[in-house]
Each structure stands twice: as structure tokens, then as C-alpha cells.
Amino acid sequence: MITAMARLLALPLSGLALIGAAPPETRFDISLRAALSDDASGRLLLFAAPLSTDNGKSEDIDIYGPDDARIFVAGRDVASFGPDRTVSIDAEEGAFPKGLAGLAPGDYRVQVVLDRDGDYNYGGRGPGDLVSKVVTLRLPLGARPSIALDHKLPAAPAQFDVTGLPPRAAEQITASRPHLHDERVVSTALTRFRGTPQSVAAWVLTPPGYDPHGRVTYPTVYTAGAFGTNHRVDGQQLSRIWHLMETKAIPPMIWVTLDFASPTGTTEFADSVNNGPWGEALTREIIPALESRYRMDAKPSGRFLTGHSSGGWFALWAMVRYPAFFGGSWASSPDPVDFRHFIGVDLYQPGANMYRDAQGVARPLERAHGAVKTTIAQAAGIETVLGRDGGQLRSFDWTFSPRRADGTPAPLFDRVTGAVDAQVAAYWRDNYDSGHRIETQWPRLRHDLDGKVHVVVGTADSYYLDGAVHDLEAAFRKVGGRAEFIYVPGASHSINEVYARDGDRNAYYREMAQAMYAVARPSGATGGALKRNPPAGGRVRRRAV
Template sequence: MRPMLAVFAFMLVAAAPPATVPVQLGVDTPAPLAGRIIVFAEPVKPGDKAPESIDANPFAGTLTAVAARDVRSLSKGQVAVVDADTDTVPGPWSQLPSGKYRVQAVLDVNGDYNYSGRGANDVVSPITEVSLPGALPPIGLTSVIPATDPYAAQSERGKTLAPFLAKTLPVDFVSPELSAFWGRPVHMRGWIALPPGYSPTSKATWPTVYATQGFGGNLPSARWEAASRTQLMEQGKIPPMIWVVLDESSPTGTHEFADSVNNGPWGAALTAELIPSLEKQYRMDARPSGRFLNGHSSGGWATLWLQTCYPKIFGGTWSTSPDPSDFHDFTGADIYRPNANVYVDATGKPVPLVRMNGKDVANLQDFARLESVLGPYGGQMSSFDWVFSPKGADGRPMQMFDRRTGAVDPVVAAYWRDHYDIAYRLEHNWPALKRDLDGKIHVIVGTEDTFHLDGAARKLKAVLERLGAKADVRFLPGKTHGNLYEANGDPNALLIQITKEMQAVARPGKTN
């Protein structure tokens, strides 16, 4: 998961007039622009420096109010008025505490702000200092964000990895099943890292790892990950294998390689189409004991799901910090309890979402409401609906919970349980799954996971223990969502350990 959040204290102001924000397009464009205007405001603190941009970010501790609206056609000079009392968080801007604020507007033309934030071709305004509540002058959208090279090495680590980018090979496969589902060509994409000394004419074959990334991952980040695996193999830090780093991002968030009535049959396409195609092209083991899965966060859920749904295909998953695998603990909320609500627990206490340094800093309600304001597509919660929910009468996935109240729809919750609750599926199908799945599940999560994902992992472990399953569910003391793989200054320590465990399955008795 990768949340964005507005946390703001506001008070009621009696008889305050409705707040509006006029936003004017100030750039020439070949055609009128469509998209979502998002306006951010944060209070000015005495002595603080103006930031380069204003956004909603729980990790930075910013206090940000957000208002938004869609526009269908906006040309240079035209003004769109944003109602800052309706589609807003944390509440109506007319009720904000009086004072000086810094305001910035963004026109999200790509419709992906919830997933990747500001990007190429979005139009932004300069930061303007205003007084709120009160009438505002038009805020000018005056700068178009240019496209950037996703492979430009900015950090020291990036500079170290850059030489290995050229050694990665692209995956670009048009899936017949997904194309039939969508009625247009649908590509499955990713990047391949080959082991040192790989030869397409050799008789030797290699174990293969199918890896996925977490929420926010994309095709360029998959290439960086493949380059990292190439580097580690050439350094002799991990065993030689073939890595296929898959991009699971989509306009709706992440499809997580689940077979979904909304996103399509991604799991079937991977196992029945892409993998056989790759095994014809590359010197892969092409047997279960040489096919492995590894993913983190949403990618952790995806790989855990693939292993449990297709146990005869894969020889083991190493899923780290997976999204909830037991919906009795959906990042802290039990969606099955009577009158379930994801915003508050049975006692009425807010359900926390983000934990940092042992302290809860954000709750699920604030996160979900902000996501709704930022846009209908690509957010973490809407992504879950696109993967897990039945299709509604309007053709869109039904929401598991009401974004305004947090109330759970029990019909949708039951559908989630019957189709995508991994713990439930294991518990109710274990006799049929045991032969092909026993010993193949490896789940690793930190006891201080940033999004409380250790809770669902503990419930999954309890189910596996009741079943007498041979499974490995580990909890690393003090580790969070972000530092799980690091130990003793090595950011790849857990990855090195995982690959050695994979090697022990694929090549018993061989150490390298």
C-alpha cells in the first residue's frame, strides 16, 4: 500500500459563506483539456520556508486541506470554479480556522493522481499565499510538467545500478484471454534479468522467479528491480536464476494477477499464456520446483494469491508484507462482524491505518476520504474494489464500504470472502489443496508493519496451524513495511536469504 492522506484540524464557523476556488488555465494547449482539478491548502507557520510544492502526504506530516472537481473541457483563459465545501477533505473550507494559507492547484490530465501523483503533462499553479476563509483570486495553472527520463540515475544507488539496465530484457506479450475480455489488445509487460553466463544455446536451465511490486510500482520501476537482480547475481550475492519482474499496475490501481470480473483473468493469462510463452523463449526449468514467486505489499498479496490458486504451477511463494490475507483484519477492520464499519471498530474507536515509530499517525477514514477527493480511479481502496468486488448495475465494481460513513456492504463483503479471502479459501479447500500446496507458503512481515499488515498475517498463520499445514509465516521484530529487507546496513539482506531458500528447493544440496 502507498497511502496519501490529509490530516487537518478545523472548527465550525457560524454562518460562513460557501467557499469556492476559481482556477484559470494559463497555458496554450493544442486542444481543450479534461481532467480533475485538485487544490491543496496548508497553513502558513511563522518563520517557515515556502515548500517547492503542496501536496497531501502523511509521512511528511503536512497539514493539508484538499478540494477537487472534474472538468471536461478547459481552454486557455477559462476559469473553472472548485466548490471547496463539497468534494473536500477534511471538511468544508469555509470552516477552516482563519489565517494565512499557501495554496496550489493541479490539473490531473492523466487521471492517475491517486496512483502516482503529479506526472508528465499535468498542469500546476505557482504557490500562492492567501487568507482563508474568504474570497480567492483566480489561481492560474501556468506550468506544464515535462516528461522525465524514468531511467535517469538520480541517487547514488541509481548510479550504481544504471550500467545493469542495458542487460535487462523486455517482456511485452499480448494476451489473448485479456484481449478478449477487454475487446482490445491487452499487453502483459515486465523486464527479465538473466543469470551470468546465460546462453540460449546451452543445455543448462535455470530456476525462474516471477516477481511483482507493491502499490505505486510501474514498468520503469520493474526495470530498475530487474537491474538490481542482475547486479546481485553478478556480484555473487544471490544464486543465478532468471528473474521476470512483472508490472501489475493498471488504470484502476493494481490488478494483482487475480482473475477478476472487473479487471479480467490476469492469473489465468499469466499461468496459461505468458509463462508457457517465456519458457519457449528462455532456458527456464519449466517445472514447479523451478518456478517461484516473490512480491512485496500488494505484490506480496498477488504472489500469495497466485501460489494458492495455482499450486501445481509454482514451487513456492515468498510473499513479504502482503496486503490483507484474512479479511477479518482488513488493515485493522473486521469486514465480517455484524454492522461492520471500516472507519470505527466495535467500540466506536477509529481504525488506524498508518503507524510510524510505534505511533498511529493516520486512520483509515481520513485516507479513504482523501482518496475519493483525489479521484475515482487508481487509489488503493478503489483498487481493492476493482480486484475483489462483484460488478455493479452501472458496470463498475461495487464498493465494499461507503466512503462517507465507512459502513460495510455485507453482500459485497461476502463476495470478497468467497472469492478472495486467502485464509478462508485455504480453510475451506485444504483437503484438495494440501498435496500441491503444503510447504510452499512463505510469508514474512515486520511486527511494526507500517500499515498493520502483521495483524492479518497472524490470523493467516493461525488458520494454517489449525490445518496442520507445512507453512512458514515469519514475523521480523521491529521491522516496518519499508525496512523489512534491510539488515546490518544491507538493503538486500532478506532478499539474499529468500533466494538461498529458493535455491534449496530448485537445486537441493547446491549452494551456488
Template structure:
């Protein structure tokens, strides 16, 4: 077996060892992480890992002497920076070692494989996932993409779920269609939970009957964000020219642009806003929540356009944060350097490079910032601005495009967003007003990245509000404005 061998160590300080030792770029905790690539490991073989070549926040040899809980993982899919340990990975038991002396661990457990497109055991019995059924409530799709396959030189598919309304029948009425985009990270089978959620809320009458389409944005490099990228391929073109026509041919959608809607959260919020701005007449509106930075003057807490810009430190040398969530706070530098150890690609920050950056001479995307110093590359930022800064893109809209977008832009974000994404939304709102775009922007006081959807005690109540506004818009009303 081959993959990325990652070792985690946590000082015990007289405490009992925890059941597992792990670290995330967004919450690294008091854990030292080291890694190296290994190839063709066979049962019984021993490999020596030098925990000083690639490690953070310190080399193991400089760790304070003492007893540590240590665990090692072989990340076979190179997706640790995105999803953590998962199906097919090998891992050891947690072992107590004296550092910096070191010791031996055994990769003796293989995590079970999970079919990403199977509903979880908690799904209600009446939910059906069966493409052969004449009346399924949820269907999966796997559409071969000619454009993406040509780009990569191998077969590439677009996958996801279609959730049909409770009264859907072949030959019956047509329904508005909603394209919902997920956020970064987590296993693919999380999409099944979203599919069940939409199905249940329609069945219970909380949401009006519509067709919900849930495309998977996950790629080996992070998320596609459904943009045309020189590194990831023509995802926007494939989506609009291949997937949309396929859905309209296969299901009883109301194919009018005024009945075709976009929504999504986090990275999905950015994707839904991008697609609406890029195709003003193709969609009837976007309802984007907590989108990734939509104005690069506020890329988390950094202004990428400032002279001598640095994502690790402010102008007065203070560390820039990345996460605010109770007592768990990660700086931009800690997250970026932890991510660099966990994987060469697939993490959130590296995903931005793969999606937005120009291609370097080595065939890989040019990094927007130096992972050691945090210094921003102004040439790369200029490319980002020209192609993917959504606020900057507003200035390039023609008067006709602006008229086509009237009443179609809706954005929600928490005033205490966990990744400071409210800052970029505020700046986008200023630019939208200056461009005389009729954008509805809501900054919800006190809400974070993770409780934004809570309304009237319902964790997902905002979904009902959004769906009702879409239904009203499809009927040609503006009652939601």
C-alpha cells in the same frame, strides 16, 4: 486538456509558504483538499472550482479564516490517488491566499514526460536494456494478451522486465525462474530500479544465478494482484496461460514446476501467495513478504465479518488506524475520504473494490464499505470471502492440493508492520496450522513494512536469503526448512 482539478491548501500560521502543498491518503497532514472534474481546458481559459462540493477534511468555506499556501494540480491521467503528481500533469506555483475568500491560480507548469521503461540515470554503465542485443542483462517485454484484450474490447498487454544471470548465454544451461511482484503505488519506472538491484546482486555473487521476471501489476484502477476479476479482467488466467509459456519459450528457464518460484512485497506479497494457493502444482513455492490482508478477519484493524462491521471505528466507537509509522499516523477514515477526493479510482482502498468486489448495476465495482460512514456491506464481504480471502480459501483446498503445497508457503512480515498487516498473517498462520499445511511464517519483531528486508546492515539482505532458499529448493533439497 481534461482531468481532475485538485486544490491543496495549508494554513500558514505565520510561517513561510512551503515549496509545494500536497497530501497523500497515507499521510494527509494538515492539508485541505478539494477537487472536481474538468474537460477541454484551453490555454488562457478560466475555470471556477467550487471547493465546497467535494472536499476533505472540511469544505473551504468552513476553514478557519487566515492566510493559506494554496496549490492546484490538473491530474490528466487520473492516477493521483496512486502515484501523486506526475508526468504530463499541470500545476501552479504555491500561492498565498486568504481563505475562505479564495483567489486565482495559474496552471503554468507541465511536468515532463518520463519513459517509464527507461533505466534511471543512476543505473551503472554496464547494465544494458536492449532487446536487440545478443547478450543483454536486462530485457523488457510487452506481450499482447488475447484474454485481457477480449475482456476490455481493446488491445491490452502485459509488460515488465526479465533479468538474466551474469553467465547467461543462448544455448547454455537452464536456470530457475523467479516471478517477483511489486507493491502498490509509485511510478512504473520503479520497476527498473528493482531490475538493476537483482542484476547487481547476482553479479556480485550475493544471489545465486537465476532468471528474475518482474511483471507490472499496475492498472488504471490500482493493481491487478494477478487475480481473475469481474471488474479488472482475467489477469490470473492471462498470467498463467499466456505470460508463463511465453517466458519459458523465450528464455532458458528450467521449466519444471519445482524450479518456478514466486515472491513479492505488500500487494505483490498477496499476489504471490494467491497464485501459489490457486495453482499448487504450477509453482515450486512462494516467498511472500508483508502481504496485503490475507485473512479478512483482520482487514488492517477491522474484522469484516463482525456484525455491524465498520472500517472507520471499532465496536467502542474509537477511530481505527490505517498507518503506524513514527509520528505519522493516518486513520482509515482519513485515508479513505482523502483518497475519494484525489480520484474516483486508482487509490489503494478503491483498488481493493476493483479487484475483489462484484460488479454493480452501474457497471462499476460495488464498494465494500460506505465512504462517508465506514459501514461494511455484508453482501460484498460475502463475495470477497468466497473468492479472495486467502485464509478462507485454505478450507476449500482438497487433500491432494494440501499435499502439493507441502513446504511451499513462506511468509515474512514485520511485527510492527506499518499497515498492521501482521494481524492477518498471524490469523492465516493459525488457519494454516489447523489445515496441517507446512507453512513457514516469520513474524519479525520490531520490523515495519519498509525495513523488513534489512539483514546484517544490508537494506535488501532478505533478498539473498530468499534467493538462496529458492536455489536450494530447485536442487531438490530442503535445507531452508
């Protein structure tokens, strides 16, 4: 779901304007050092935070970090730095939460970043971005400051570089390395849609004892990461799975992590008029190609889905959309699966508004320990400043919305007022609302879907995603369908909290892996001396419908 970039609260304001006084300076001159590049383009971002003991010596001022609730950011697009290698940015315009002149007087730590590939909303600053040194400035400004873009961020570490990682994590990543296979699958469907060659990246983890030339085949688990992950992170996260298989805590299976990151956010492997036919590519091209390269079962009873957060939405949607193709889905803390609770908002209610409820109260987006961390309006505001696309909220538009005449997706809601577009919401409902799909198409779905859906979520999910899961459960109950819903009391959006039972963070991995294997091998064969574990218990509320 939403990453830490959304945790921005309103800054204190002060009345700086005096009758007859000149308005404060809000412009900055940003220069490009010749040693960095002949010229550059991208999204220019200026960050400012009140000087504190935490950031007084920091080399980075960003939307992340312990003081991110007090971060100011302004942005503008830059096509060129021109012959004088300088551009200006007016921090009174295109700023969050308000213009620079509205900030309280005092000392601020300021840094400028040129996001060269336009993915700040998705992954933050990264390799190749140009960055200035952090400077301390006093507001209100007495003169127009000049700040130089000083250095280029280096390339990302190698895939299996474990420098700085905890010893246990480093050990698991190193041990899994010989069993991880980096794959690229060319997609004719996506190439046809985009007009340029397209391929999908995946990591394939083979189990202990795997023989590529043997006769033994394995059940296969397809998974995707949370919003903000990428192909490199996907590979590292499979190290935990290798450790569990190596220690016989889970059965031997092939695990595949699929990369669904794109310049517009995550595609969710859903067919979309904006992103393209990702569902078609998954089921007709990617999976068949991998099954031709590896000793996979290559049949519905041997194909499984799992994922967390945005990956959880993928795992559930692929199951509901292609019920005859997969043997079961285990989704955890999925992005909204029923749009009657879309981050707490009923999109179908007349006059629905993403920013405020019927009483005018600001709608929360993120909570922690019972307290609101940020609102939907604030998250939308920061996304708008950081860039046009790539943020979580805009990513939903790219996946779920109809396409406008200009080739961009219709926004679900007005980014200024928060008003929901009822026609766009109806399009979302008819094409991507899993709960609505269950209620309206159950006679057609029942034969292939009944009993295959498993969802787990925390009762204190950080983004209120448990509400939509309850709606999905109600949809199954309404049609008399069988599915499993697990609610973990007090658990937030953290996968470690959702998967943990009695202090064991791997408990749900074991439970779902054993359940998958039981579907694939109903005879009870385990492929080795598997450590049998009872269903994860603890304080979970388990509901089978």
C-alpha cells in the same frame, strides 16, 4: 499497501461564521493558458497548506512532504475549459477534510493541478499534468481568487537515467542495464475481456553468464511491486538483484518483474469480474510466452514467486490459486491475506464497520513508532477527493468485489458511514480470502501446496498487516499444513526493515534465493562459486507449521 498520500490528519477548525455576516468566499477561478493547450480535461485539484518555514518558498504543495498532515484538498471533474478558457472550483464542496470555510484563519500556500489521466490516487502528479504556480492567500477569502494553470509537467526521465541518485544505486542500475530486457506480452484473454488489444509489460533480468543460445536453463523468480510502482520503477529495482548475483551473494536465476498497475489500481494478477482474467493471462499466456523466449526451466520446480506489500499479496495468492504451477512463494508484508484482519477489521463480524470499532473508536490505518498516523476514514476521504478510482482502498473493490449493474465494482463499505456490506464481504471471503481457502479446500490443495508457502512480516507493520498473517498461520495449523512464518520484531512495512538481519539489508534476499535454488536444484548444484550464507537470524521469530 497505502502510499504517503494517505497520511492526512484532521485540520484545526474555527468558528468563522458570525451572526448576520456573509458567508466567506470559497470559489476559485482557474484559467488555462493558451500556450499550454487549446483545451483540457481531467480531475482539477486544489491544494492548500498553512504557510510555514518549510513551504514558504516551495514550488509544490502536494499530499506528500514534511507538512502533509496539514494539507487541504478539493477536487472536481472538468470536461472542458470552454471558450473563455476558465472554470471554477468551489473548495467548500468535494473537499478534504472539510470545506474551505472550516479552515483556521491565516496565510495559506495554494496550488492547483489538473490531473489529465486520472491516476493521482495511484502515482500522484505526473508527466502531462497541468500545474499552477504556488500562491499565498489569506483565509477567509475576501474576494474570488484567479489562478492560472501555468506549466505542464515534463516527460519522465529515461529508464536508465541515474541523475540525482546515490552513487551506489546509480552504479548498480548502470551495471544491470545490459542484462535487463523490456518485454510486452499480448494477452488474448485480457483483449477478449476489454474489447481492445491488451498486453502486459515485464522486465526480464538474465544472470551472469547467460547464453540465449546455450543449453543451460535457469530457475525463474516472478515478482511484482508494491502499490504505486510502475514498469519504469520495476526495472530499476532489479538492479539490486543483479548486484547480488554478480557478487555471488545469491544463485544465478532469471528474475521477472510483472507490471500489474492499471487505471483502477493494482490487479494483483487475480481473475476478477471487474479487472478481467489476470490470473488466466499470467499462467496461460504471459509465463508460457516468456519461457519460449528465454532459457527458463519452464516447469513447476523452477518457477517461484516473491513480492512485497501488494506484490506480496500477489505472490501468496498466485501460489494458493495455482499450487501445481509454481514451486514456492516467498511473500513479504502482504496486503491482507485473511479478511478476519482486513487492516485490523474483521469483515465477517455482524455490523462490521471500517471506520469505527464496537466502542466507537476510530480505526487506524497507518502507524509509526506506536503512534497512529492516519485513520481508515481519512484515507477513504482523501481517495474520494483525488478521484473516483485508482486509490488503494478502491483498488481492493476493483479486484475483489462483485460487479454491479452499472459495470462498476460494488464497494465493500459505505464511504460516508464506514458500514461494511455483508454480502460483498461474503463474496470476498468465498473468492479471495487465502486463509479461508486454506481452511475450506485443504484436502484438495495439500498435495501441491504443502510446504511451499513462506511469509515474512514486521511485528510493527505500518498498516497492521501482521494481524492477517497470524490468522493465515492459524489456518495452516488448523488443517495441519506445512508453511513458514517469520515475524521481524519492531519492523515496520519497510522492505529494508523486513529483509534486514543484523544491519544487512540483503539478508532475506539471500536466504529466500538460496531456498528457491535448493528446490530447483536439489542435487546441490549452485551454478558457480556461491557464497553460502546461513539462514537469516538476528531477532526474527521463525515459525514452521
